[in-house]
Amino acid sequence: MAMETPEGAQSRIAELEKSIIRHQDLYYNGKPEISDAEFDSLWDELSVLAPSSPVLAKVGEDAADGFPKARHVLPMGSQAKAADSDEFIAWCAKVRLAEYIVEHKLDGASLELQYEAGLLCRAVTRGDGIVGDDITQNARRMSGVPASLPEAWSGAVRGEVVMSRATHRQWFQDKANCRNAANGLMKRKDGSGAERLEVICYDVAPSGMYDEVPGGLFVSSPEPPFDDELSKLAWLRRAGFIVLEALSFVEPFEVVDYRARVMDSRESLPYDIDGLVVKARMVDIDDMKRARPERQVAFKFPLEEATTTLLDVEWSESGATYTPVGIVEPVRLAGTTVRRASLANTNTLRGMGLRIGSRVVIVKR
Structure with a gap:
C-alpha cells in the first residue's frame, strides 16, 4: 500500500478541518446533514492526523441573529463520546474513577441561567462555549425557570431546553422531532411557543468558581455543595429547578447493564434521550475548563x-471540498423523515458499488 505524502496529509487535514467546522455549524443551528457517527469519524481522523489542530479545541456554535451577546459563568464545552461498550470500558480504564455518576443524555439545546442576588438576570445559549445569545425574555416563559430563588444566591445553572414528546405530538407534528422544534422556538424573536418548552437542569456553580485568579498557580477547590455532582442536584431541586435523575455505580459493567435497561424502556420516557452522561462524582475545576472534559463521557446508544x-x-x-449526498426514498428513522444521507466521499461511493436504485441502509445516531 502506498504511503501518504506529507502534502497529501496536509491536504486531508485541511479538508477535515473545513468539514468539521461546517457540520458543527449545521448541527448547532438545527440543520444537520450527517449523523453523529459520521461527524465523530471526521473528528477521530483529524485527532490522529493533527492532534494539535485548533479546530479540535473549538466548541460548536449556535447562532441567533438579533439577540444580544452575553458571557458564560459556567464552562460550556462539549463531551467526549463512547459509541459502544468497548469504548466506554476503555474510557473507564483511562480515568479510573472510584464512582460513576450516570444521568440521561437529553436530546435538546443547552442553556445557562444566570442569577444575581437570587433573581434571574440572563438566560444564555451555548454559543461558542464562552459567549452565547441572551434569550432571557423567551426563557422566562419556559417551565422550570424560576424567576427568583429561595436565597440571595449569585451564580449560574446549566440545563437543557427540551420539548416533551406529548407536546410534539399535539402541537408540532410538522417538525421532524422534538429537538428541532425546541431549537426553533427558543430563538423566536417574538417568544411565541416558548411556553411549551421546559428546562431540565444538571449543573450549577456560584459566581467566581471558574474565574481565573490573576497570578495564581493553582485553582482553588470548589466548596460544598458545589464540589459534588449529587449534592449539586439536591441543591437545584431545593431551589425549585427541574432536575435529572442521577444514579451512582461503582463498577463499569454496572453502567453497561443500566444502559441496556434504559435502551429497552426509553420509548416510554416523556423526553427524547440519545444516551447516558457518565461523570466523576467530585468536581474538577481544571478538567471542566477543557473544551472536552476528560472526566465525563457521553455513552451513546447503538446506531439506529x-x-x-x-x-x-x-x-x-464546501470550498474546494465536494461531498456526495445520496437522495433516498423517504424513510422514518429516530423520529425524523430522512430524504438525504451523506455518502462520506468518492472512495466510499465506489467501494460500495452504489447505483441508482440500490437498496441502502441508512444509519443515524
Whole structure:
C-alpha cells in the first residue's frame, strides 16, 4: 500500500478541518446533514492526523441573529463520546474513577441561567462555549425557570431546553422531532411557543468558581455543595429547578447493564434521550475548563438503522471540498423523515458499488 505524502496529509487535514467546522455549524443551528457517527469519524481522523489542530479545541456554535451577546459563568464545552461498550470500558480504564455518576443524555439545546442576588438576570445559549445569545425574555416563559430563588444566591445553572414528546405530538407534528422544534422556538424573536418548552437542569456553580485568579498557580477547590455532582442536584431541586435523575455505580459493567435497561424502556420516557452522561462524582475545576472534559463521557446508544432506496446523488460543495449526498426514498428513522444521507466521499461511493436504485441502509445516531 502506498504511503501518504506529507502534502497529501496536509491536504486531508485541511479538508477535515473545513468539514468539521461546517457540520458543527449545521448541527448547532438545527440543520444537520450527517449523523453523529459520521461527524465523530471526521473528528477521530483529524485527532490522529493533527492532534494539535485548533479546530479540535473549538466548541460548536449556535447562532441567533438579533439577540444580544452575553458571557458564560459556567464552562460550556462539549463531551467526549463512547459509541459502544468497548469504548466506554476503555474510557473507564483511562480515568479510573472510584464512582460513576450516570444521568440521561437529553436530546435538546443547552442553556445557562444566570442569577444575581437570587433573581434571574440572563438566560444564555451555548454559543461558542464562552459567549452565547441572551434569550432571557423567551426563557422566562419556559417551565422550570424560576424567576427568583429561595436565597440571595449569585451564580449560574446549566440545563437543557427540551420539548416533551406529548407536546410534539399535539402541537408540532410538522417538525421532524422534538429537538428541532425546541431549537426553533427558543430563538423566536417574538417568544411565541416558548411556553411549551421546559428546562431540565444538571449543573450549577456560584459566581467566581471558574474565574481565573490573576497570578495564581493553582485553582482553588470548589466548596460544598458545589464540589459534588449529587449534592449539586439536591441543591437545584431545593431551589425549585427541574432536575435529572442521577444514579451512582461503582463498577463499569454496572453502567453497561443500566444502559441496556434504559435502551429497552426509553420509548416510554416523556423526553427524547440519545444516551447516558457518565461523570466523576467530585468536581474538577481544571478538567471542566477543557473544551472536552476528560472526566465525563457521553455513552451513546447503538446506531439506529432503516432500509431504503437510493434515488439520486448530489454534490455538496464546501470550498474546494465536494461531498456526495445520496437522495433516498423517504424513510422514518429516530423520529425524523430522512430524504438525504451523506455518502462520506468518492472512495466510499465506489467501494460500495452504489447505483441508482440500490437498496441502502441508512444509519443515524
